Amino acid sequence: MALIRLRASSIPRRPGCLALSGLAVRAFVDQPQSRMQWPLARRFCLRALVLISVLTSDVRVHPDGSAFCLLSRPSLRRDVLAATLLLGGLATLVGLVVAAPILFWVVVATLLVLVVPSLRLSIVANRAHTVLAQSSPAKPYVGVHTVTSVRRGAGRELMVELGREADAKSWTLVLDAANERLADYYAGLGYSRRCPPVLMPWGERAVRMSRIPTMDQEG
Numbered sequence: 001m002a003l004i005r006l007r008a009s010s011i012p013r014r015p016g017c018l019a020l021s022g023l024a025v026r027a028f029v030d031q032p033q034s035r036m037q038w039p040l041a042r043r044f045c046l047r048a049l050v051l052i053s054v055l056t057s058d059v060r061v062h063p064d065g066s067a068f069c070l071l072s073r074p075s076l077r078r079d080v081l082a083a084t085l086l087l088g089g090l091a092t093l094v095g096l097v098v099a100a101p102i103l104f105w106v107v108v109a110t111l112l113v114l115v116v117p118s119l120r121l122s123i124v125a126n127r128a129h130t131v132l133a134q135s136s137p138a139k140p141y142v143g144v145h146t147v148t149s150v151r152r153g154a155g156r157e158l159m160v161e162l163g164r165e166a167d168a169k170s171w172t173l174v175l176d177a178a179n180e181r182l183a184d185y186y187a188g189l190g191y192s193r194r195c196p197p198v199l200m201p202w203g204e205r206a207v208r209m210s211r212i213p214t215m216d217q218e219g
Helices: 017-028 032-037 042-055 076-099 101-124 126-134 154-169 180-187 214-218
Strands: 058-061 067-072 142-149 173-177 205-211
Touching (some): 017 042, 017 142, 032 042, 032 101, 042 101, 042 142, 076 101
Antiparallel strands (some): 067 142, 173 205
16 A cells, blocks of 8 residues: 655645535534534534634645544644634624624524533533543643544544654654544554543543554664
């Protein structure tokens, strides 16, 4: 199998942010967490969340555009963009207060209806997330999340190449397998369990896993 290239600068015609968020909707819209997190307007809310994540994360995309994942690591660009999005949203609300007060309250009420279930779920899941976080490596690591694939085998190819990149850059990778079946899948890609399965509010048992660079393994 030919090596695939994941860096954004080397991928011709990489799918745009909207296209990537659409892939995530196809992959995750019917998952237990999504159904509990957004009982209303699930596709819209999921797309909006993934779109923001894509804009504020490092992206790795399969060459054929059928799979991608997001990386969380320190980045000035990410922090500036996140602050810009936040300030832009606040400025929009302030503008509505001045120019169209009635529309402002309609927007606020709509946001509350859509966001409150997600906030409630975050509060309920806080303890489980704390347990997962406590099992993270002590040294700096790169978080892997929103691993998305809509073609059989593409996700694995993507993660294999990400492992090669991590080895070359001495990255320790950390991710949360959503359930024990996925934990077994990631174990086959060199990831090790860092904690027992943790029961999440939506009924699945998540497992925090890590992959250390090959050179560190040999050392």
